[in-house]
Each structure stands twice: as C-alpha cells, then as structure tokens.
Amino acid sequence: MSFNFKITHKGENGRARTGVIETPHGPIQTPAFIPVGTKATVKSTLPDSISSLGAQAVLANAYHLYLQPGSQTIDEAGGLGKFMNWPGPTFTDSGGFQVMSLGAGFKKVIDMQGDSLEESITSSKERLAEVDEEGVTFKSHLDGSSHRFTPEISMQVQHEIGADIIFAFDELTTLYHDKRYQEDSLERTRRWALRCLDEHDRLTKERKERPYQALFGVLQGAHYEDLRKKAARDLGTMSSSGIEFDGFGIGGAIEKSRLGEIVGWVVDELPESKPRHLLGIGEPTDLFEGVENGADTFDCVAPTREARTSAVYSTSGRFNVSGGAYRKDFSPIDDSCQCYTCKNYSRAYLNHLFRSKEILGPTLATIHNVSFIVDLVAKMRSALHNGEFTEFKDSFLGKYNERKV
Amino acid sequence: MSFNFKITHKGENGRARTGVIETPHGPIQTPAFIPVGTKATVKSTLPDSISSLGAQAVLANAYHLYLQPGSQTIDEAGGLGKFMNWPGPTFTDSGGFQVMSLGAGFKKVIDMQGDSLEESITSSKERLAEVDEEGVTFKSHLDGSSHRFTPEISMQVQHEIGADIIFAFDELTTLYHDKRYQEDSLERTRRWALRCLDEHDRLTKERKERPYQALFGVLQGAHYEDLRKKAARDLGTMSSSGIEFDGFGIGGAIEKSRLGEIVGWVVDELPESKPRHLLGIGEPTDLFEGVENGADTFDCVAPTREARTSAVYSTSGRFNVSGGAYRKDFSPIDDSCQCYTCKNYSRAYLNHLFRSKEILGPTLATIHNVSFIVDLVAKMRSALHNGEFTEFKDSFLGKYNERKV
Numbered sequence: 001m002s003f004n005f006k007i008t009h010k011g012e013n014g015r016a017r018t019g020v021i022e023t024p025h026g027p028i029q030t031p032a033f034i035p036v037g038t039k040a041t042v043k044s045t046l047p048d049s050i051s052s053l054g055a056q057a058v059l060a061n062a063y064h065l066y067l068q069p070g071s072q073t074i075d076e077a078g079g080l081g082k083f084m085n086w087p088g089p090t091f092t093d094s095g096g097f098q099v100m101s102l103g104a105g106f107k108k109v110i111d112m113q114g115d116s117l118e119e120s121i122t123s124s125k126e127r128l129a130e131v132d133e134e135g136v137t138f139k140s141h142l143d144g145s146s147h148r149f150t151p152e153i154s155m156q157v158q159h160e161i162g163a164d165i166i167f168a169f170d171e172l173t174t175l176y177h178d179k180r181y182q183e184d185s186l187e188r189t190r191r192w193a194l195r196c197l198d199e200h201d202r203l204t205k206e207r208k209e210r211p212y213q214a215l216f217g218v219l220q221g222a223h224y225e226d227l228r229k230k231a232a233r234d235l236g237t238m239s240s241s242g243i244e245f246d247g248f249g250i251g252g253a254i255e256k257s258r259l260g261e262i263v264g265w266v267v268d269e270l271p272e273s274k275p276r277h278l279l280g281i282g283e284p285t286d287l288f289e290g291v292e293n294g295a296d297t298f299d300c301v302a303p304t305r306e307a308r309t310s311a312v313y314s315t316s317g318r319f320n321v322s323g324g325a326y327r328k329d330f331s332p333i334d335d336s337c338q339c340y341t342c343k344n345y346s347r348a349y350l351n352h353l354f355r356s357k358e359i360l361g362p363t364l365a366t367i368h369n370v371s372f373i374v375d376l377v378a379k380m381r382s383a384l385h386n387g388e389f390t391e392f393k394d395s396f397l398g399k400y401n402e403r404k405v
Numbered sequence: 406m407s408f409n410f411k412i413t414h415k416g417e418n419g420r421a422r423t424g425v426i427e428t429p430h431g432p433i434q435t436p437a438f439i440p441v442g443t444k445a446t447v448k449s450t451l452p453d454s455i456s457s458l459g460a461q462a463v464l465a466n467a468y469h470l471y472l473q474p475g476s477q478t479i480d481e482a483g484g485l486g487k488f489m490n491w492p493g494p495t496f497t498d499s500g501g502f503q504v505m506s507l508g509a510g511f512k513k514v515i516d517m518q519g520d521s522l523e524e525s526i527t528s529s530k531e532r533l534a535e536v537d538e539e540g541v542t543f544k545s546h547l548d549g550s551s552h553r554f555t556p557e558i559s560m561q562v563q564h565e566i567g568a569d570i571i572f573a574f575d576e577l578t579t580l581y582h583d584k585r586y587q588e589d590s591l592e593r594t595r596r597w598a599l600r601c602l603d604e605h606d607r608l609t610k611e612r613k614e615r616p617y618q619a620l621f622g623v624l625q626g627a628h629y630e631d632l633r634k635k636a637a638r639d640l641g642t643m644s645s646s647g648i649e650f651d652g653f654g655i656g657g658a659i660e661k662s663r664l665g666e667i668v669g670w671v672v673d674e675l676p677e678s679k680p681r682h683l684l685g686i687g688e689p690t691d692l693f694e695g696v697e698n699g700a701d702t703f704d705c706v707a708p709t710r711e712a713r714t715s716a717v718y719s720t721s722g723r724f725n726v727s728g729g730a731y732r733k734d735f736s737p738i739d740d741s742c743q744c745y746t747c748k749n750y751s752r753a754y755l756n757h758l759f760r761s762k763e764i765l766g767p768t769l770a771t772i773h774n775v776s777f778i779v780d781l782v783a784k785m786r787s788a789l790h791n792g793e794f795t796e797f798k799d800s801f802l803g804k805y806n807e808r809k810v
Contacts, residue, residue, distance in 0.1 A: 040757065044764040046451070069732065069757040077735055077753060085749040327474065330482055344490040348482060352445065352474040359449040359764055 003214040015294035023089040023164035024211035030296040033377040040084040044362040053371035057089035059299040063098030071160035079162030090163040100172040102141040151195040168196040170218040201241035214246035232269035247275040260289035267294035307365035313372040317403030322354035339371035408619040420699035428494040428569035429616035435701040438782040445489040449767040458776035462494035464704040468503030476565035484567030495568040505577040507546040556600040573601040575623040606646035619651035637674035652680040665694035672699035712770035718777040722808030727759035744776035
C-alpha cells in the first residue's frame with residue numbers, strides 16, 4: 001500500500017496540525033487546498049498552470065465523469081491522471097452529493113434560505129432522486145435519463161476513474177430535513193459505509209496491479225452535535241472485510257457560521273492518525289476555521305466559479321475586475337501576489353478581456369484565484385509550523401474583511 | 406530605425422524566398438504565419454502557449470481595439486505588447502477591412518456567393534459604412550454608435566496601439582463591385598496611402614522616443630491584373646514626406662482558386678527588398694500558393710476560429726474531434742505532431758472536453774491548430790532553403806487532400 005499520512009507538527013489548540021499525505025502519484029503537504037476539476041479539467045486552465053501555481057492535487061467528480069465520458073472510457077485511457085494530463089495526486093468524490101443535488105433538482109434547497117422550501121423537498125415531485133435502502137435512483141442533469149447509484153456502483157465507478165483518494169457513497173441531507181430524518185439517514189449512510197469498505201476491498205484485490213486507491217469515509221449529521229460525533233465514532237472505528245477507512249471527509253449541509261464548531265466536534269472523535277478532508281469549503285474565513293479545527297485538505301468550486309464571473313480575491317477583499325473603476329487601472333489584481341496573472345497582467349487588461357468576452361479573462365482570473373487560495377492555505381501551514389497561526393489569521397482576516405479594494 | 410528585411414535565400418522560380426524581418430521586439434524568420442489576436446489576445450490561449458509553439462509574432466486589429474478598450478488605454482499601458490504580455494513582434498491591421506466588413510454589415514457579401522448580393526451592397530440601407538474622399542463613417546458592431554476612420558485617424562490609432570508593423574488605411578472592395586468602382590476605389594486607396602505616409606512620418610517624429618513602427622502599404626485591385634499591377638507599381642514606388650513604405654500588404658477580395666496567380670502579379674511589380682504580407686490567408690493550400698509566389702508573412706483567423714468549433718488540422722486533412730468516432734480514440738490528433746496538445750492529450754479527451762463544453766477544448770484545439778499552421782510554414786521555409794519546396798508541397802497536399810482521417 002502506498003498511502004500514508006504523517007503528522008509533522010501539532011498546533012497549540014490540540015486540533016490543528018501540519019502533515020504529509022503520501023499517494024502513489026506523490027505527496028500532499030497539508031493543510032492544502034485541492035482545486036476542483038469537476039469534469040477532469042480545472043475549468044478554463046491548462047493543468048500546467050494549476051501545477052505551476054503550487055496546487056498539489058486536483059479533485060474530480062464521479063457523478064459527472066460517470067455520465068460523460070463514462071468511467072469506463074477513463075479506465076481505458078489509463079485513469080484520471082493520464083486522461084487529463086495531471087501527473088500528481090487526484091481525488092474523486094463519490095457522487096453522493098451530486099446525485100442528490102444535481103440529479104434531484106434540489107440544489108436550491110441547499111443554496112437558499114426560507115421555511116417554505118422544507119415542504120418541497122419532501123414532495124415526490126421535487127425529489128427527482130429517490131433514496132431507498134439499496135441506493136439512489138436519479139435523473140441525469142444532462143438529458144433526464146434515469147440512473148442508479150449504490151455504494152457498490154460508486155466504488156466501481158471510482159475504481160474505474162482511478163483517483164488516488166476516493167470517497168464513500170453517502171446520503172446528502174439538508175438543513176431543512178428534521179432531526180428524525182437526519183437520524184435515519186445517518187444510519188443508512190453508516191450501513192452504506194460498510195458496503196463501501198467491502199466493495200472497495202473486493203475491487204482493490206481484483207485490480208491489484210493498479211496503484212492503491214485510498215478510501216475516505218464521509219461524515220454527515222448536519223448541525224447536530226450528537227449526530228456528527230456519532231458519525232465520527234462510527235466511521236472512525238469502522239472495519240469490514242479486514243480494512244478500515246484511510247481518511248475521512250466531512251460533508252453535508254453546514255451552517256457557515258458554525259463551521260469551526262462542527263469540524264471541532266468530529267475532529268475530537270476521529271483517530272488523530274488519519275487525514276480529514278473538508279468537502280466543498282474554500283472561502284478564506286472558512287479555511288481558517290477548518291484548519292484551526294483540524295481539517296487537513298479542502299476543495300471548493302468557489303475560486304474557479306467566481307473567477308469566471310470576474311470576481312477576484314485580493315488581500316483587501318474580493319472585487320469584480322470587470323467593473324468600470326478598473327478600465328485604466330494598470331496595477332495587478334493584488335500587488336503582493338506572485339501568481340502568473342499578477343506578475344504579467346494589469347487589472348485594465350483583465351477588465352478589457354471580460355468586457356470583450358474573451359476566454360482568456362476567465363483563464364487569468366482562475367489562475368489568480370486558485371493561486372490565491374492555494375497560497376493562503378500554504379501560508380497557514382507555515383504559520384502553524386512557526387506557532388503564529390492566530391496572528392496570521394487575525395492579520396489576514398482583518399485586512400480582508402475591511403474590503404478596501 | 407530598427408526595422409530591416411534581409412533575404413536569406415531565393416527560390417528557383419524567382420518569386421519565393423526566405424528572409425528575416427528585424428523589428429524592435431525581435432526578428433521574424435520568413436516565410437512565417439502570424440497568429441491573429443484580434444482583441445489583444447489569441448483567443449482561448451495564454452501568450453506563453455503561442456510563443457512555445459513557435460509563433461514569432463501576433464497580429465491584432467486596430468478597429469476592435471479602438472472600440473474596446475480604446476487605443477489610448479493601450480498607449481497608457483505601454484503599448485500592445487506590454488498590455489497583452491507578448492514580448493515579441495506585433496502587427497496591427499489598419500481597420501480598413503473591419504470598418505467595411507463589420508461596421509457595414511456586409512461581411513456576407515465577401516463570404517457568400519450569388520448575383521443578388523451585388524445589388525444589396527450598392528443600396529444605402531445595407532451600407533452602414535459610408536465611404537467618401539476623406540474617409541469612412543461607420544457604425545460600431547458592438548453598440549451601433551457612429552464613428553469615423555480616416556487615413557490620419559487610422560495612423561493615430563495604430564501609433565497609440567504601438568505595434569511593430571502597421572498597415573495603411575485602405576478601402577475594401579468586394580468581387581461584386583464592378584470594374585469602374587474598383588478603379589475609382591483603387592485611386593482613392595492610392596491617395597489615402599500618401600496621406601498615411603505623411604501622418605505616419607509626423608507621428609514617428611512626434612513620438613520619436615517610442616520604438617520605430619514600420620508602415621506597410623496595402624494593395625487592392627480585386628481579380629483585375631491591370632489594377633493589381635498598378636497598385637503594386639504605385640505603392641511600390643510611392644514616397645511622401647521623404648519616406649516610403651517599409652513593406653506591403655496584399656489585401657482585398659481574392660478568388661481562392663486564383664490566389665497564387667494574383668500574388669504573382671503584384672510580387673513581380675513590387676521592390677524585391679521589402680517584405681510582403683498576405684492578409685487573411687491561412688489554409689494549407691493557400692499558404693503554399695502564397696509562399697511559392699513570393700509572400701513572406703501571413704495571418705488568418707481560420708486556425709483559431711476553426712479550433713473553437715472542434716475542427717482540427719492533421720496531415721491527413723481536417724476533422725471534427727467532437728465527432729462520435731473519437732469518443733474512445735486514445736491517439737493524439739496527429740501522430741506526427743509535436744505540439745503540446747498532441748504530446749499530452751488524446752482525441753478522446755478533446756472529444757470529452759468539447760462534449761462537456763469545457764473551455765479547455767477550444768484552448769487545446771487552438772494550440773494544436775496554430776502550431777500546425779506555424780509549423781507548416783516553417784517547414785516551407787526549410788524546404789525552400791533545401792531546394793525541395795515543390796516536393797514538399799506535392800507530398801504534403803497529396804496526403805492532406807486525401808482526407809483519410
């Protein structure tokens with residue numbers, strides 16, 4: 001087995017740490033932000049650009065790749081990394097989130113606020129994804145065709161895609177599900193986790209000539225401390241077919257204002273020796289909360305998605321570089337940034353590209369945003385090593401939240 | 406003055422040659438294909454990708470940059486090369502083609518076939534661009550606002566943009582204009598050429614701290630041998646304010662089947678010592694005709710525009726890589742191609758990107774297409790040097806036109 005996690009430094013609060021995840025395709029120094037390449041491409045960029053800016057790994061989506069081009073095609077191509085020309089470590093998520101949020105058409109329930117939505121998710125018309133004990137039946141967001149994911153199918157799909165780190169198939173709930181439903185769902189996710197371990201073990205043995213894939217269990221439980229802790233204890237000690245999870249994903253609906261608290265709950269229950277990935281988190285404030293409370297890796301579409309709308313990060317907050325104020329601003333997005341975009345291009349040029357609807361606009365903004373977030377988490381790592389995490393956090397967020405752009 | 410053209414080898418037919426154009430931003434080994442970056446970006450690519458594939462210069466459009474972001478903004482940014490992060494040589498065309506073809510809404514007249522169109526271009530309703538002795542009044546294709554270009558304004562705009570090689574402002578005619586109109590238009594373009602020389606000289610002296618910009622006269626005359634030769638003689642010997650043209654552009658409506666013939670007419674009349682740029686030509690067959698008949702540089706949107714629709718060049722002809730046949734084709738676009746795309750990606754991956762509408766599809770296809778065309782013209786250069794041009798032409802086009810993809 002060529003998967004390993006080594007803690008290199010522990011923070012003073014007993015939760016935060018630095019470490020190194022070893023994978024068959026190279027190491028990941030943690031904490032680390034992992035850029036998302038949903039469909040086997042970090043949108044609008046060359047892999048070389050993503051690698052040059054310091055990203056150590058990328059995360060793709062089993063759901064999307066299952067639908068197009070098909071996981072078998074990626075298998076025949078020699079696996080995800082070879083298919084997309086990314087020689088470093090790769091992740092795929094299980095599709096659990098996507099079959100529910102995209103396939104079900106209830107993404108809005110996760111994104112929006114309002115009590116009235118509580119009803120809609122329980123009505124069968126809205127729930128285009130049907131959950132049963134065996135798995136989830138869902139409709140493709142591409143063409144409406146019917147598909148079924150089970151823990152076993154998710155494992156098979158992720159083995160065909162061949163990423164270094166894969167995730168167990170879980171049921172996604174929302175903050176609008178009541179506690180009773182959350183409890184039932186959490187139990188189902190626990191039973192699915194056992195089935196994932198069994199199928200993962202079978203596939204690992206069947207395809208033993210392939211590089212080892214590490215399986216992370218996924219913790220749900222919404223904003224309930226007892227459920228989150230139970231999930232962490234259950235999956236943290238789980239063993240089946242003689243194997244355990246190699247690490248853990250913290251997933252599901254999380255109130256942003258309680259992010260650090262919720263991560264802390266599960267971290268205190270999880271085995272210290274295994275890496276923890278915080279799914280779908282990538283805003284600066286949230287990353288500080290996650291690292292401080294013991295998460296090791298992170299992924300999020302925000303830096304890439306925002307970039308395509310011309311929203312760029314700076315140490316003085318986020319701003320839209322397509323705005324009129326930047327037409328003749330010949331300074332870089334951020335004076336202190338060392339990324340390819342900031343070293344070679346002005347805000348005025350990016351403004352021109354976005355106003356001209358030129359593809360290079362999203363490309364350069366994505367390089368900057370991903371660089372900014374990857375670099376921010378790398379700086380948290382250094383700050384932890386130097387015992388200066390709190391000072392760094394206060395200093396960065398103080399200036400960032402002033403939004404003096 | 407840091408502009409110079411040196412012929413390094415002459416072909417056996419007395420027309421074709423190899424050479425080196427020296428500019429303030431470096432040399433261009435000719436014959437050479439110059440990729441088009443209309444709005445100060447070669448669409449969907451990083452400048453580094455374009456430079457790495459062997460392109461020696463890029464060509465932008467004065468008309469587009471005048472409208473957005475404005476030529477003054479580019480001047481304030483330090484000129485086109487600095488603005489777009491292209492340290493090598495740059496060209497801009499004069500806007501003569503665009504004010505007529507885009508501003509006038511008669512692009513269709515150039516592109517389409519059919520006698521009925523002859524009427525429409527003479528009707529005032531269709532002619533949103535009005536030509537008079539002083540210049541052209543046209544409407545922006547972006548917002549319909551009214552603008553006016555004269556030879557003087559075109560020179561001022563191109564001096565603000567600051568490319569190394571700029572073109573005189575000419576009137577574009579089409580194959581549907583009668584000979585009488587072509588004669589009148591050619592005389593007007595001759596008078597405008599004189600005004601361009603005068604204004605160029607004035608601006609060169611006024612802005613003498615800037616790198617020298619070379620001015621190329623533009624030859625019109627459609628498919629009339631007497632008019633084409635007259636244009637070449639007129640502009641080839643023209644002098645005003647004590648200066649001459651540094652080179653020549655061959656422009657206007659050209660029947661593709663007579664391309665080599667038409668280029669030959671003007672080449673025989675032009676001074677041998679000055680470079681000749683064939684405007685808007687970039688298909689393999691046309692490039693062979695152009696080089697064989699004495700053109701030194703070429704630009705065309707075809708390689709980049711085709712790439713964005715998934716049409717890619719190969720030594721066995723052009724094909725659409727998004728086609729069903731390539732879903733599981735793990736070979737590169739072209740086995741013999743050494744470009745970044747062919748070295749690192751399969752047809753299956755490009756197929757997936759185009760089917761997923763991922764921006765990286767156009768990016769990788771553009772890198773390949775531009776590389777293919779730049780490389781093809783570089784190979785013509787070697788073949789000329791080695792006295793093997795005809796053999797290379799026959800061998801390449803024989804296979805290319807078989808279209809066994």
